Amino acid sequence: AVRSSTPLVQCITNSVAVNTTANALLALGAAPAMVDLPEEAGGFAAAASGLLVNLGTPGAEHRAAMRAAVAGATAAGTPWVLDPVAVGSLPVRTELAAVLSDAGPDVVRGNASEVLAVAGAGAGGRGVDATDDAEAAADVAAELAVRTGAVVAVSGPVDVITDGRDTVRVRNGHVHLTRMTGGGCALGAVIAAFAATGPDRLASTVAAVLTYTVAAELAAERAAGPGSFAPAFLDALSVVDGAVLDARASLA
Numbered sequence: 001a002v003r004s005s006t007p008l009v010q011c012i013t014n015s016v017a018v019n020t021t022a023n024a025l026l027a028l029g030a031a032p033a034m035v036d037l038p039e040e041a042g043g044f045a046a047a048a049s050g051l052l053v054n055l056g057t058p059g060a061e062h063r064a065a066m067r068a069a070v071a072g073a074t075a076a077g078t079p080w081v082l083d084p085v086a087v088g089s090l091p092v093r094t095e096l097a098a099v100l101s102d103a104g105p106d107v108v109r110g111n112a113s114e115v116l117a118v119a120g121a122g123a124g125g126r127g128v129d130a131t132d133d134a135e136a137a138a139d140v141a142a143e144l145a146v147r148t149g150a151v152v153a154v155s156g157p158v159d160v161i162t163d164g165r166d167t168v169r170v171r172n173g174h175v176h177l178t179r180m181t182g183g184g185c186a187l188g189a190v191i192a193a194f195a196a197t198g199p200d201r202l203a204s205t206v207a208a209v210l211t212y213t214v215a216a217e218l219a220a221e222r223a224a225g226p227g228s229f230a231p232a233f234l235d236a237l238s239v240v241d242g243a244v245l246d247a248r249a250s251l252a
C-alpha cells in the first residue's frame with residue numbers, strides 16, 4: 001500500500017538524521033518533504049499524507065514549525081508521529097514532548113528511556129531506571145497509550161507496540177541499526193508513511209516496524225559493518241515485500 005500510494009510524508013526532524021530519513025522514505029516508495037518553516041509547516045501538514053515531529057535538534061524555529069504543523073495536521077486529520085528524541089534530562093525538549101504528547105499524536109515512537117520519560121516515569125519517577133529494554137517499558141507504554149490515545153512504539157532489541165489494549169512484539173531487527181545515526185529517527189518517518197495507508201494505527205505501526213526491521217536483517221547479510229550496512233539498508237527497503245515479511249516475521 002505504501003508503494004502504490006506514494007504517501008507524502010512531511011518531516012520536521014533533526015539536522016543529523018534528515019538525509020537518512022529522506023532516503024529511507026524514497027527507498028520504501030514514499031515521498032519525503034522536509035517542510036520545517038513555521039510559515040509553511042501548518043498548511044503543508046494539512047495537505048500531507050503523514051507528518052513526523054522529531055525532537056532531535058529542536059531549535060526555536062523548528063519548535064514553532066512543530067506547533068504549526070500539529071495544528072494543521074489535527075485540523076485536517078493528517079496522521080502524525082511524535083519521536084521524543086533524548087527527552088528526560090534535557091529541559092527544553094522534555095517540556096516540549098509533554099505538550100506535544102498531549103496534543104493527540106497518532107503514534108509516539110521512541111526507545112525505552114524516551115517513552116518512560118514522556119510518560120513521566122523516567123528518572124526514577126516510578127523507580128524504573130534508564131534502559132534499552134523495551135519490555136521494561138511495556139506497561140508504562142500501555143498506560144501512555146490509554147492516556148494520550150496514541151499507539152506507542154518502543155524500540156529496542158525487541159520492539160513493543162501497544163494501543164493500551166493489544167500489545168505486539170516484533171523480534172526482528174539488527175544491531176547495525178543502532179550504529180547508523182538516524183536509525184531510530186528514520187523509523188519514525190516510516191511509521192508516518194504506513195499510517196497514511198489506513199485507519200488501523202496498531203496494524204500500520206506493526207507493519208512499519210516489521211518492514212523496517214526485516215529490511216535491516218536483509219541488509220546485514222550483505223554488509224561488512226555499519227558503514228556498508230547503511231546503503232545496503234536502503235537497497236533492502238526498496239525490495240522487501242509481503243512474501244519476505246511472511247517468511248521472516250517474528251511476532252508475539
Ligand SMILES: Nc1ncnc2c1ncn2[C@@H]1O[C@H](COP(=O)(O)OP(=O)(O)O)[C@@H](O)[C@H]1O
Pocket residue numbers: 110111112155156157158159172173174175176177178182183184185187212213
Ligand atoms: N539490539 C538491537 N538488536 C536489533 N535491533 C535493534 C536493537 N536495538 C534497536 N534495534 C532496532 O533499531 C531500530 C531503532 O531503534 P533504537 O536504536 O532503539 O532507536 P533510537 O535510535 O531512537 O534509540 C528499531 O527498528 C529497533 O528494532
Ligand SMILES: Cc1ncsc1CCOP(=O)(O)O
Pocket residue numbers: 014016017056057085180181182183184185186
Ligand atoms: C546524534 C543526534 N543528536 C541529536 S539528534 C541525533 C540523531 C539521533 O538519531 P537516532 O535516535 O535515530 O539514533
Ligand SMILES: [Mg+2]
Pocket residue numbers: 085086110111184185
Ligand atoms: Mg531516537
